[in-house]
Amino acid sequence: MVWEPFENGFEVQEEIVMLVLTRKQGEKIRIGDDIVLKVVGFAGSRVRLAFDAPSDIRILRGELIHSGAQRSTANSGTVGRGISQVPLTN
Numbered sequence: 001m002v003w004e005p006f007e008n009g010f011e012v013q014e015e016i017v018m019l020v021l022t023r024k025q026g027e028k029i030r031i032g033d034d035i036v037l038k039v040v041g042f043a044g045s046r047v048r049l050a051f052d053a054p055s056d057i058r059i060l061r062g063e064l065i066h067s068g069a070q071r072s073t074a075n076s077g078t079v080g081r082g083i084s085q086v087p088l089t090n
Contacts, residue, residue: 021029029037034054041048051059 023029023039025039025041027039031037035057036052038050038052039047040050053059
């Protein structure tokens, strides 16, 4: 299915509503009380994101959700390919 953008910043697909935001480099988004997402950079069509979240919160790239890779990465305690752990500064 194709996502259809709406003027109010939401997209709907199969009864699922998703908030869509535009952020500039250095801007942050807070999710709940203890998760912060920060846009740290751009390189062509790629965006670098930094997540500050409690260690018990699993954060997976979308392509890992449908593969078996998330089980081995989550169970081994390792950081997956393309993911680095760096301090999130203001």
